[in-house]
Amino acid sequence: TPTTYLEQERWGQAARLLLAPTLNRLRVWDLSTNQRVDTFIANSRTVAARIARFYRRESTVIHPPVRVDSFPVAEGRGHYFLTGGRLVPHKRFDIAVQACSAQGLPLVVFGDGRDRGRLEALAGPTVQFVGRVSEEKLRELYRSCRALLFPSEEDLGISPIEAMACGRPVIAYAAGGALETVVPGTTGLLFSPQRPEALAGVLADFRDDEFDPSAIRRHAEQFDAAVFRQRVAAVVSATMEDAARPS
Numbered sequence: 001t002p003t004t005y006l007e008q009e010r011w012g013q014a015a016r017l018l019l020a021p022t023l024n025r026l027r028v029w030d031l032s033t034n035q036r037v038d039t040f041i042a043n044s045r046t047v048a049a050r051i052a053r054f055y056r057r058e059s060t061v062i063h064p065p066v067r068v069d070s071f072p073v074a075e076g077r078g079h080y081f082l083t084g085g086r087l088v089p090h091k092r093f094d095i096a097v098q099a100c101s102a103q104g105l106p107l108v109v110f111g112d113g114r115d116r117g118r119l120e121a122l123a124g125p126t127v128q129f130v131g132r133v134s135e136e137k138l139r140e141l142y143r144s145c146r147a148l149l150f151p152s153e154e155d156l157g158i159s160p161i162e163a164m165a166c167g168r169p170v171i172a173y174a175a176g177g178a179l180e181t182v183v184p185g186t187t188g189l190l191f192s193p194q195r196p197e198a199l200a201g202v203l204a205d206f207r208d209d210e211f212d213p214s215a216i217r218r219h220a221e222q223f224d225a226a227v228f229r230q231r232v233a234a235v236v237s238a239t240m241e242d243a244a245r246p247s
Helices: 002-010 013-036 045-055 092-101 114-123 135-144 158-165 195-207 213-223 225-244
Strands: 040-041 060-061 080-083 107-110 127-131 145-152 170-173 187-192
Touching: 002 187, 040 045, 045 060, 080 135, 092 114, 092 127, 092 145, 092 195, 107 135, 114 127, 114 170, 135 145, 135 158, 145 158, 158 170, 158 213, 170 195, 187 195, 213 225
Parallel strands: 040 060, 080 107, 080 145, 107 127, 145 170, 170 187
Antiparallel strands: none
C-alpha cells in the first residue's frame, strides 16, 4: 500500500501529509478513467487481483519479457549468494545482508542507491558490495552464484527470472510475484516472514545439489520475450475483433 511504501522509504510525517491530497486526486482520476479501457493486461496474478479488487475488471496475465537465450546456463557449484538491484529501503536488501552476516555466508550485493550506506553499516566481513555492474558482469554474477536472494515483495520481479535463466535457484520472500516464478524445491525456496531470521533458517538448510540447472532454465523459458510477444499479439488481435463486431 502507499502507506507501507512511504513508511519503508522513511518519508517523514510532514511529507506524507503533503502528499495525501495528490494521492487522493490521482485515485479519483484513476477510477474515473478505467472504464474506458477495453482490455487489461496484468504483469502478474498479484496485479490481476489488484485490478479485480479496485476496478472490478478481469485481466489477462502476461508476464514481462526476459531474453532468456541471452543468459548462458551455469555449470558446477556457485561460490556465493547474490542479491541486489536498486538499493532503496523498500526493497529490503537489509534482510539478505543481515542473514548472510549472521551465518557467515559470502554474499555479493550489486547495484547502488541511497540505502547503500545503511546496508554497508549492517554488513559483516563476508558481504561484498560491487556497485553498478554492466549487463555482461551481471550475467557473470548470476552464473557464479549459489543462489539469488530476493527479499523484496514485488509485483513480479525480473532478477529472479534472469537468475533462473542462468540455471541458478532463487530464495525469495513468499509474497507477490515470487509465488508465480519460484517453484519451491525445483527452482528455489521461499521464506516467511520477511525477516532476517526466516531467511537465515532457509540458508542454513540450503543444499546446492538439490537443484538441477537445466530444469531451472526450462522453467525460465516460459518468461521468454518470444512468448511475451505471442501472447500480447493474441490479446490485441482478440480485442480488435471484439471491437469490430456489431453491438
